[in-house]
Amino acid sequence: MYLLLLPSLVMILLVIAYPTLYGMAISFREMRLTRPGLGGWIGFKHYAGMWSDPVFWVALKNTVVWVTAAVVLELALGLLAATALNRDLPGTKIFAVLILLPYFLPNVVAGHMWALLLDPRLGVINDLLVRVGVLQTYKAWFADPNTALAATILVEAWHGFPFFALLLLAGLKSIPEDLYRAAAVDGAGVSAQLRLITLPMLKTVMAAAVILRVIGLVNSPDLLLILTGGGPGDATQVLSLYAFQTAYKEFNFGYASALSVVMFVILMIFAVGYIRLSRITKGGGDD
Amino acid sequence: MIESKRRRRMIANIATYFVLATLSIFCIGPMIWMLLTSLKYEADIVTQTMQYIPRRITFDNYVAIWTQSGFPRLIGNSLVVTFLTVTICVATGTLAAYAFSRFAFRGRTQLMLGYLIVRMFPAVMMIIPLYVVMRGVGLVDSRFGLALAYTSFLLPLFAWMLKGFFDSAPKELESAARIDGSTRLGAMIRIVLPLARNGLVASSVFIAIAAWNEFLFALMLTTGQGSRTWPVGLQLMVGEFQLPWGVLAAGGILSILPVVVLFAIVQRTMVQGLTAGAIKG
Numbered sequence: 001m002y003l004l005l006l007p008s009l010v011m012i013l014l015v016i017a018y019p020t021l022y023g024m025a026i027s028f029r030e031m032r033l034t035r036p037g038l039g040g041w042i043g044f045k046h047y048a049g050m051w052s053d054p055v056f057w058v059a060l061k062n063t064v065v066w067v068t069a070a071v072v073l074e075l076a077l078g079l080l081a082a083t084a085l086n087r088d089l090p091g092t093k094i095f096a097v098l099i100l101l102p103y104f105l106p107n108v109v110a111g112h113m114w115a116l117l118l119d120p121r122l123g124v125i126n127d128l129l130v131r132v133g134v135l136q137t138y139k140a141w142f143a144d145p146n147t148a149l150a151a152t153i154l155v156e157a158w159h160g161f162p163f164f165a166l167l168l169l170a171g172l173k174s175i176p177e178d179l180y181r182a183a184a185v186d187g188a189g190v191s192a193q194l195r196l197i198t199l200p201m202l203k204t205v206m207a208a209a210v211i212l213r214v215i216g217l218v219n220s221p222d223l224l225l226i227l228t229g230g231g232p233g234d235a236t237q238v239l240s241l242y243a244f245q246t247a248y249k250e251f252n253f254g255y256a257s258a259l260s261v262v263m264f265v266i267l268m269i270f271a272v273g274y275i276r277l278s279r280i281t282k283g284g285g286d287d
Numbered sequence: 288m289i290e291s292k293r294r295r296r297m298i299a300n301i302a303t304y305f306v307l308a309t310l311s312i313f314c315i316g317p318m319i320w321m322l323l324t325s326l327k328y329e330a331d332i333v334t335q336t337m338q339y340i341p342r343r344i345t346f347d348n349y350v351a352i353w354t355q356s357g358f359p360r361l362i363g364n365s366l367v368v369t370f371l372t373v374t375i376c377v378a379t380g381t382l383a384a385y386a387f388s389r390f391a392f393r394g395r396t397q398l399m400l401g402y403l404i405v406r407m408f409p410a411v412m413m414i415i416p417l418y419v420v421m422r423g424v425g426l427v428d429s430r431f432g433l434a435l436a437y438t439s440f441l442l443p444l445f446a447w448m449l450k451g452f453f454d455s456a457p458k459e460l461e462s463a464a465r466i467d468g469s470t471r472l473g474a475m476i477r478i479v480l481p482l483a484r485n486g487l488v489a490s491s492v493f494i495a496i497a498a499w500n501e502f503l504f505a506l507m508l509t510t511g512q513g514s515r516t517w518p519v520g521l522q523l524m525v526g527e528f529q530l531p532w533g534v535l536a537a538g539g540i541l542s543i544l545p546v547v548v549l550f551a552i553v554q555r556t557m558v559q560g561l562t563a564g565a566i567k568g
Binding site for chain 2 (some may be wrong): 004005006008009016018019022023026035039047053058077081084085087089092095096097098099100101102103106107108112113114116117120121124127152158159162166170185188218219220221222225226240243244247248251253257258259260261263267271
């Protein structure tokens with residue numbers, strides 16, 4: 001029996017457990033590939049350095065803003081899409097495929113596609129906005145520190161909201177039709193049905209979707225790396241991107257590891273707190 | 288009374304179609320624009336007045352990306368890495384998914400949770416040690432090394448998803464086969480796998496798409512032409528050669544083509560597999 005698990009356990013231990021522990025160890029060491037002479041244990045020096053690193057604090061703030069805004073937007077759009085798809089009108093299947101598609105597209109293509117759409121010289125969105133009179137002239141969305149973060153959030157919402165639509169739709173489908181019928185007999189209107197049946201029944205799925213997405217967003221710098229590289233200045237710098245650039249550009253593996261350990265700890269605290277909180281609000285009556 | 292009800296229903300239907308149409312345009316509008324751009328002459332892309340419908344169509348951009356860069360090589364590398372990743376995951380993950388689905392053993396829940404917690408590790412935290420280790424054993428800039436790295440986050444996903452499909456395959460046939468003298472493994476291969484065939488295909492396609500699309504690990508772990516995958520290659524081309532928009536768009540279309548085709552084929556089963564875990568959990 002355990003024999004069946006053995007191959008995948010070996011794989012997991014090999015490619016996850018060992019690197020993870022090793023990565024934590026590196027965060028207490030000096031390790032720069034560009035300066036092999038440096039080395040050895042330095043204790044909490046990287047962590048202390050982080051405390052006085054202004055970029056770290058900016059990145060932390062941006063991470064919170066970026067993740068919160070993106071998740072809220074994606075949840076709202078996902079709920080809208082799921083509700084509409086759940087009505088099962090003719091043609092819904094085609095719409096479902098179209099709406100889910102962005103989630104499966106690579107970040108590299110998604111990033112450049114939106115860079116083209118929002119381009120300051122030949123972006124079609126600029127052109128449309130000027131035509132309808134919202135903008136006077138074309139705008140350099142990603143180069144302006146005031147709009148860069150918002151623009152990347154839009155791209156992320158486009159890429160990520162199908163994920164919410166997917167999970168929420170499955171959640172909606174699992175709510176028995178009878179509940180609504182009974183509620184209608186009792187004279188509950190649409191808003192009462194939404195408040196008393198749909199949202200409580202969806203709570204578990206929503207909680208799961210939110211936490212998975214938050215983890216995904218905090219951990220992956222791909223999209224920002226492609227769209228802005230953290231710029232202009234540090235306007236779109238987030239923790240994951242900062243850690244990656246510290247490793248990839250400066251080859252300062254020690255500091256990058258320390259940054260990602262901090263990220264991991266923050267995520268853990270968030271996840272545990274969030275799960276506690278969503279258990280409490282569930283009322284405890286149903287399980 | 289009935290009249291007004293019907294009317295309300297009609298308004299709701301119209302609103303639903305409006306929402307669905309708007310969201311669909313939001314979702315595929317950008318892709319359509321990229322497709323149109325890839326078919327335009329460069330002179331028609333960089334114009335004073337925007338051309339919404341191209342007046343003339345060209346395939347020059349596709350020819351350019353295919354012949355004037357290492358694009359075929361990049362696509363080839365991606366194919367190899369994707370194939371290796373799926374092979375490793377299917378070979379090891381199928382057994383794990385079966386064990387999780389059929390046996391109640393000590394530590395089962397913890398192990399399954401562990402499979403999920405793995406997703407919480409920041410990518411960078413994995414990449415740095417993986418880089419150091421792989422450099423040590425000579426697997427940096429190797430397609431096999433990259434596939435191994437992908438396994439670290441795709442194998443748990445694969446096992447988790449496939450377990451859901453195994454759960455819904457009936458156990459009775461399996462018992463019958465065992466009574467007839469078949470071994471556990473034999474019963475799994477001959478009875479359960481065919482029953483869960485669609486699920487196996489959908490789970491494989493899901494991780495195949497993920498491996499095909501992956502960017503960050505590939506950027507860090509590949510350094511040369513020998514193993515570089517298309518997302519990294521395309522990104523570097525943009526930086527190095529100031530790739531014209533039309534050519535870039537053509538590259539984008541070519542590289543998402545397999546994703547779109549695969550997604551269209553197995554979309555329904557894949558969606559079912561992706562959502563099963565979240566509903567139960």
